[in-house]
Amino acid sequence: MKLATWKDGSRDGQLVVVSRDLATAHYAHGRATTLQQVLDDWNFLSPQLQELSLTLDEGKARHAFAFDPRQCMAPLPRAYLWACADGPADGDRDDEAPPLLPADDLLGPCEPVRTEAGSLLQAAPALAAVTGDIDLGASAEAALDAVRLLSLACVWRRPPPPADVARPGSATVAPSSVQATSFASVVVTPDELGTAWAGGRLQGDLWLDGTPAPRRAAEAGPVAGLAEALARSCRQRRGRTGALVGAGCGSTLALPPGRTLHALWRLPDGSEPFGALAQAVEAWEAHSQRSRFG
Numbered sequence: 001m002k003l004a005t006w007k008d009g010s011r012d013g014q015l016v017v018v019s020r021d022l023a024t025a026h027y028a029h030g031r032a033t034t035l036q037q038v039l040d041d042w043n044f045l046s047p048q049l050q051e052l053s054l055t056l057d058e059g060k061a062r063h064a065f066a067f068d069p070r071q072c073m074a075p076l077p078r079a080y081l082w083a084c085a086d087g088p089a090d091g092d093r094d095d096e097a098p099p100l101l102p103a104d105d106l107l108g109p110c111e112p113v114r115t116e117a118g119s120l121l122q123a124a125p126a127l128a129a130v131t132g133d134i135d136l137g138a139s140a141e142a143a144l145d146a147v148r149l150l151s152l153a154c155v156w157r158r159p160p161p162p163a164d165v166a167r168p169g170s171a172t173v174a175p176s177s178v179q180a181t182s183f184a185s186v187v188v189t190p191d192e193l194g195t196a197w198a199g200g201r202l203q204g205d206l207w208l209d210g211t212p213a214p215r216r217a218a219e220a221g222p223v224a225g226l227a228e229a230l231a232r233s234c235r236q237r238r239g240r241t242g243a244l245v246g247a248g249c250g251s252t253l254a255l256p257p258g259r260t261l262h263a264l265w266r267l268p269d270g271s272e273p274f275g276a277l278a279q280a281v282e283a284w285e286a287h288s289q290r291s292r293f294g
Contacts, residue, residue, distance in 0.1 A: 001046070001053040002186040002273075003028075003149065005035055005073045007108075012036070013073040017049055018186050019056045022275055025067040026056050035075055035130075035187075039148060039241045042132060046148075046189075069185035069275050074106035075130060075151060076242055082106060082181055084126050084155050084246035085229035105180040106244075109277045113156050113180050117283035120254045121156050121179065123261045125277075126246035127202055127226055128153040130187055134230065134239025143230035144200050146239065149187035152265050152274040153246050156180045159254065181246075184264075184274035196267045200227030204267040206249050257283035 002020065005013035006027075015028040015035050031048045032038045038045045055061045082104065107113065115121045130149040135142065157177045196203040225247035233245050255261060264276040 001050050001189045002192065003035060003038070003049070003075070003188075004067075004186045005075050005077065005108075007071050007073055012077055016067075017052050017056055018067055019053075019064075020192070021057075022067055022069075022186065022272075024056060024061070024064040026052060026061045026064050028052070036242050039130065039132065042148060042241075050189075067185075069108075069278075070110045072110070072185040073108045074181075074183045075149070075187045076244060077106055079106060079242055079244045080240045081233070081243040081245070083229070083233055083244075084128070084153070084181070084248060085225055085232070086124070086155075086248050107180055107182040107279070109182060109185045109275065110279065111182065112280045112282045113182065114282045114284045115158070115179065115257060117257060120159055120256050121281055122159050122252050122254050123208075123263070123279075124155045124157065124252045125206055125208060125249045125263050126153045126155055127151075127249065127265075128183065128244055128246040129226060129230065131230065131239055131243045131245060132241045134234045134243075136234055136236075136238045138231060138234055138239070140200070140227035140231040143234065143239070144227045146230070147190060149189060150193065150197070150202070150274075151187040152184040152263065152277065153244075154182045154261065154263055154277055154279070155246075155248070156182065182277055182279055184277055186273075186275055188273050192273055193267065194269070196269075200225075200230075202265070204265055206251055206263070206265055208251055208253055208261075208263045255281045257281050 002018040004016050004018050006016045008014040012034045015032050016025040018025045032045050128151050129147045132146045132148050134146045156179045190197050229247045230245050260280045262278055264272050265274055266272050
């Protein structure tokens with residue numbers, strides 16, 4: 001099953017079910033209006049949406065319409081949590097693992113990301129999970145059981161100043177450098193990924209570029225670390241239904257204003273389950289952003 005959050009002028013958007021080929025969609029009216037509603041009553045509502053999904057895939061949905069990723073918001077525009085591990089952990093101690101990088105500006109797949117004129121932004125793709133409740137101190141295996149949906153995300157961050165030199169083996173990205181996070185057009189249930197998804201790893205290739213023709217990123221491969229990131233996210237607090245947790249794919253691309261990021265994940269069978277990210281980097285002048293109050 002594939003789901004998306006459609007722009008409707010509200011803060012939380014409108015839930016739609018999307019066909020497997022990403023060609024058509026259908027409003028989830030009568031079942032749920034937002035993705036958070038579905039997550040809050042997953043066992044009751046998800047089978048109803050799955051039935052609608054099958055009808056849509058068979059071409060029998062009466063009120064289907066063409067799917068347009070430009071109309072998509074982030075799956076949970078006001079998620080309770082978004083945290084992303086900036087790479088695989090080398091051990092069980094927090095000081096040996098990359099930080100969980102927060103960013104509460106959550107964007108859709110085609111929304112522009114803005115930075116100061118003359119500066120660069122780094123785009124760091126990640127595999128993102130939408131979760132149900134996770135117990136405090138849950139193991140990585142138990143945390144994986146709480147995964148409801150998966151998608152491709154991209155963490156946008158400002159590169160560290162050249163003078164910043166980290167100690168060997170330490171993470172180099174400060175949480176404050178994260179500017180925004182964008183998400184592919186749809187979130188999918190793990191069964192949509194077939195055998196490519198197992199043990200918190202997703203097989204396939206990340207295609208990433210700042211031109212209209214994405215290339216295969218040399219570093220791409222199975223995404224590791226999502227299970228560990230999920231477990232770390234609830235070491236000191238319970239995981240709440242509607243949290244977003246990610247693990248970096250190990251690739252980055254630096255883009256100046258005027259360039260566009262294209263990113264997608266292609267499974268071994270050639271399918272592209274999450275759709276693509278296509279985001280322009282735009283410049284804004286800091287000195288021109290004055291308060292309307294003075």
